[in-house]
Amino acid sequence: QKEVEQDPGPLSVPEGAIVSLNCTYSNSAFQYFMWYRQYSRKGPELLMYTYSSGNKEDGRFTAQVDKSSKYISLFIRDSQPSDSATYLCAMVSGYGNKLVFGAGTILRVKS
Amino acid sequence: GAVVSQHPSWVICKSGTSVKIECRSLDFQATTMFWYRQFPKQSLMLMATSNEGSKATYEQGVEKDKFLINHASLTLSTLTVTSAHPEDSSFYICSASDGTSGFYTQYFGPGTRLTVL
Numbered sequence: 144q145k146e147v148e149q150d151p152g153p154l155s156v157p158e159g160a161i162v163s164l165n166c167t168y169s170n171s172a173f174q175y176f177m178w179y180r181q182y183s184r185k186g187p188e189l190l191m192y193t194y195s196s197g198n199k200e201d202g203r204f205t206a207q208v209d210k211s212s213k214y215i216s217l218f219i220r221d222s223q224p225s226d227s228a229t230y231l232c233a234m235v236s237g238y239g240n241k242l243v244f245g246a247g248t249i250l251r252v253k254s
Numbered sequence: 255g256a257v258v259s260q261h262p263s264w265v266i267c268k269s270g271t272s273v274k275i276e277c278r279s280l281d282f283q284a285t286t287m288f289w290y291r292q293f294p295k296q297s298l299m300l301m302a303t304s305n306e307g308s309k310a311t312y313e314q315g316v317e318k319d320k321f322l323i324n325h326a327s328l329t330l331s332t333l334t335v336t337s338a339h340p341e342d343s344s345f346y347i348c349s350a351s352d353g354t355s356g357f358y359t360q361y362f363g364p365g366t367r368l369t370v371l
Contacts (some may be wrong), residue, residue: 147297149297151295179362184345184365184367185364185365186258186260186347186349186362186363186364186365187298187347187362188362189359189360189361189362192359231297231298241300241303242288242298242300242360244297244298244299245297246295246296246297247295247297
């Protein structure tokens, strides 16, 4: 079993839709949770990070962490064609600096 | 701020040759640099972690004699793929951490696509 599971998609939505991206994990030591956006043939770009459980909002993006269920989500409101990319979740334990990535979900926002 | 560059962005080489990839932090000092490998439609897999002036720490299953990492300064790390073979063809991405904005915060380079013929 992989430490981090993420549906690779692709997920195709119309412009303006609310997008929900999710990851599950098995290692209860993970405490920091990140979401990265990666455009084709580019390196990942950090979107948001969250410590422990709870919600964090930044503009159109909301990150949620439910440690009891080992489940994290990224919501994108009013999705735009420019949001089309691969979204990777990543997490790290409190005592290490090794990021463990999900496989990434391909998102396509159609205008 | 927090820009990381990689050079070259893509390289094609013949089987058996060696290829060097550079990773530079342009506007900050990178106390730690990481090297990842990404196959098509797969996630990033950490290959090794390097601290300036120290030997790199390789992940299990990564051949350290094949993937030579040097972190000679606080702004430069290099990955040399020695005696490259077609199965080494992949997207190699480095990241860098300045150690002050949270050890979990890594800034990624744009990646280098290696094709071995």
